[in-house]
Amino acid sequence: MxxxxxxxxxxxxxxxxxxxxxxxxxxxxxxxxxxxxxxxxxxxxxxxxxxxxxxxxxxxxxxxxxxxxxxxxxxxxxxxxxxxxxxxxxxxxxxxxxxxxxxxxxxxxxxxxxxxxxxxxxxxxxxxxxxxxxxxxFPGVCHALRRLKLPAIFVSQLLFLYRYLFVLMEETMRIVRARNMRSFGERGKDMRIYVRLAGTLFLRAVERAERIYHAMLSRGFQGDMPTLxxxxxxxxxxxxxxxxxxxxxxxxxxxxxxxxxxxxxxxxx
Amino acid sequence: MSHHIVEFKNVSFCYPDGTQALKDISFRITHGESVGIIGANGAGKSTLLMHLNGYLMPTSGTVNIGDVYLTKKTQQEIRRKVGIVFQNSDDQLFMPTVYEDVAFGPLNLGLDEAAVRERVDFALNLVNGLELKNKPPHHLSCGQKSAVAIASVIAMEPDILAMDEPAANLDPRSRRLLINLLKTFEHSKIIASHDLDLIMDVCRRCIVVRDGAVAADGPVMEILTDKTLLEENHLELPLSLQR
Structure with a gap:
């Protein structure tokens, strides 16, 4: 695979x-x-x-x-x-x-x-x-960018990209495996199914983003990613x-x- | 210290799509109490927890946390008082390394570096996670993620600790470690879970939520031994009481 x-x-x-x-x-x-x-x-x-x-x-x-x-x-x-x-x-x-x-x-x-x-x-x-x-x-590069005065919002985006890339890929992997397990031969592998899979993935990602934002707010997030x-x-x-x-x-x-x-x-x- | 109270008075909440998730809920939790919130799937447990730090605002009624009423203005103050541990640790751990994640809250509180480091070390040590500090969260096991998620909330030094299904996804040993850990906390604790044995071990009081309203509220041993009440709420007797 x-x-x-x-x-x-x-x-x-x-x-x-x-x-x-x-x-x-x-x-x-x-x-x-x-x-x-x-x-x-x-x-x-x-x-x-x-x-x-x-x-x-x-x-x-x-x-x-x-x-x-x-x-x-x-x-x-x-x-x-x-x-x-x-x-x-x-x-x-x-x-x-x-x-x-x-x-x-x-x-x-x-x-x-x-x-x-x-x-x-x-x-x-x-x-x-x-x-x-x-x-x-990757985070090292992001923090360097922040120190070189790149706006906080871009740096946060990059950091999230890195953090959730793995989570999203796992999510995709699970969806693809679930489909492969129930599609025998070529059936269930055509384009229309892929479009639906992408839709599902998108909705899951949006919901996850909301939960993450909630978790960030709970810990006092105010717009910048602080670093030590x-x-x-x-x-x-x-x-x-x-x-x-x-x-x-x-x-x-x-x-x-x-x-x-x-x-x-x-x-x- | 009587100020770590949580008081819901006639709280109702309606989601934008029209679902009435909470209906006229009232209860009062005093300082140092540990309370289990149980109920069927979709009974409103998670919605209730989201009111604790103002992520959701009641449609009507009042939420009072440590003598501060929840409004848009007091949200930030209330978020300092209440630490919430979410069900899915991946949503909770969003920074590149464990250490940075636990430091996220204290840094946002505006603490200086020495204080932040002290809190992070303390919190990670408490959950036996000090050796994980340089790891990225996606390389941790579920048990480790859950420990770090708890540390990230402890580092904020909240007065009240709220948890949503803390033991879901944990193997029995990690679950036991978590229970022992929770027992040592002197915070007020509010735990929503289907794991009734965990509730029985950790909590003194139990609130049963059904269809967005309080169905029962009382000492944990009284409620968790009431077979009819539990079965009405899609629950069963705790495993340890079934023999």
């Missing part, structure tokens, strides 16, 4: 954030800001850029290694959402047919270049965002932020691939 496996997968992302490594201990605000800067730097490149993007893989690879996050897990997640990126770029090779010279007289259409560029940008941004959550935990978490910028955070900034700057404004290539050439030739 695919639904069940997806469910435990999300739980796994959650458990990765319980580890205690250098990356996990960094201040969530610092990680968040560096991640955002990374994303903006990556998408700031022109649509035909490929080689200048490659060095950026250093950042997710470093996070993964230092944070002891399994590579296959991130890879699977990236592949899972990759259809979105593929469908955005798939027609580029047909539509953008200008010829581009690569080397030794070998040419391809400009569309292929932009398609590959989209895929690289997608892999970089999605894996970095996943790694942020895997090393910070204290964030403190330590020397490790400063070191991390500065080196990340330096790397981003170098990779953005200097042709790092070319420099490295010439260096290797110099050594071997």
């Amino acid at each position: 695919t639904f069940d496996t997806q469910y435990y997968n999300i739980g796994f992302l959650d458990q990765l954030s319980y580890k205690d490594t250098f990356v996990h201990r960094l201040d969530p605000r610092v990680k968040l800001v560096v991640t955002l800067l990374f994303l903006f730097t990556v998408i700031s490149f022109s649509k035909y850029e490929i080689f200048a993007l490659v060095p950026f893989f250093l950042y997710p690879v470093l996070l993964m290694t230092l944070g002891e996050i399994p590579f296959m897990f991130i890879l699977k997640k990236v592949l899972l959402v990759s259809p979105f990126a593929v469908f955005i770029g798939i027609f580029n090779p047909l539509l953008d047919s200008g010829q581009v010279f690569i080397f030794n007289g070998f040419t391809i259409s400009a569309g292929w270049l932009s398609f590959i560029s989209i895929l690289i940008k997608f892999t970089l941004t999605v894996s970095t965002a996943l790694l942020l959550i895997a090393t910070t935990s 978490k204290h964030f403190q910028i330590k020397s490790g955070d400063v070191f991390f932020a500065l080196s990340a900034l330096a790397l981003l700057f170098v990779f953005r404004f200097f042709p790092a691939t070319e420099i490295l290539g010439r260096f290797v050439q110099g050594v071997f030739l």
Whole structure:
């Protein structure tokens, strides 16, 4: 049953954030800001850029290694959402047919270049965002957002999303199982039934929301989610932020691939 | 201390869809009393509990909690006095970790950090849940969730503790631990349940609700041994009295 496996997968992302490594201990605000800067730097490149993007893989690879996050897990997640990126770029090779010279007289259409560029940008941004959550935990990111002055109502929404995602998925799982148990063969699995299931789920969610709100009011809720978490910028955070900034700057404004290539050439030739 | 009273006077409540859930209910619970509320499904037990902290307002009649009459203005004050533990712990525990959840109430009361930490530790310790504090609620078992839900209410230091089916979903051992825990509380307690053995163990007094009205009100042993009365209300003798 695919639904069940997806469910435990999300739980796994959650458990990765319980580890205690250098990356996990960094201040969530610092990680968040560096991640955002990374994303903006990556998408700031022109649509035909490929080689200048490659060095950026250093950042997710470093996070993964230092944070002891399994590579296959991130890879699977990236592949899972990759259809979105593929469908955005798939027609580029047909539509953008200008010829581009690569080397030794070998040419391809400009569309292929932009398609590959989209895929690289997608892999970089999605894996970095996943790694942020895997090393910070979702609530950690939320509290960091609150400290960075995001309005309380958005942060509360995100926190609830995280808290009740599991509850709702369990609810869905129960409904789907109940249906499978009483539908033999293909009967009872058509679209109309799915629509009704979604309706039931929605009504249950609304009722639950009401009960939760009641529980919150009973405990003096007045609009903001209070927290006891204290964030403190330590020397490790400063070191991390500065080196990340330096790397981003170098990779953005200097042709790092070319420099490295010439260096290797110099050594071997 | 006579001020921890709960007094319902001619309370009626009608849901927006026209269902008359409470009909002219009156009772008075004094300080330190433990009262069981029993009755058939849909008799109005939960509706009654929701009046205790002003989530629902009586359509007519008055609710008086610790000499404060329930109005829109006094809602906040009354919510401090009455802690309600809900039937479904998942609805009660809405923060990402156990510790933050128990701290939610005290933080909303505006306490400083040291006081909050003290209360959270005290409350979690009381329910033997201190080692759960960094866990997210969705990784807890039902028994643990229920313990944490109680801690989250205890941390508010309410005068009056109200519970809706506290032992539903609990295995016998967790249920026994809960009963022992409830016996140690000196709060006024109001417990709505179908678990008559639990009521018999924890409460001194028992109110039977039928069709939104009080059908009987008296000492627990008197009511729970009255077979006819219980059967009229879709209940049976407590298991421990059936032999």
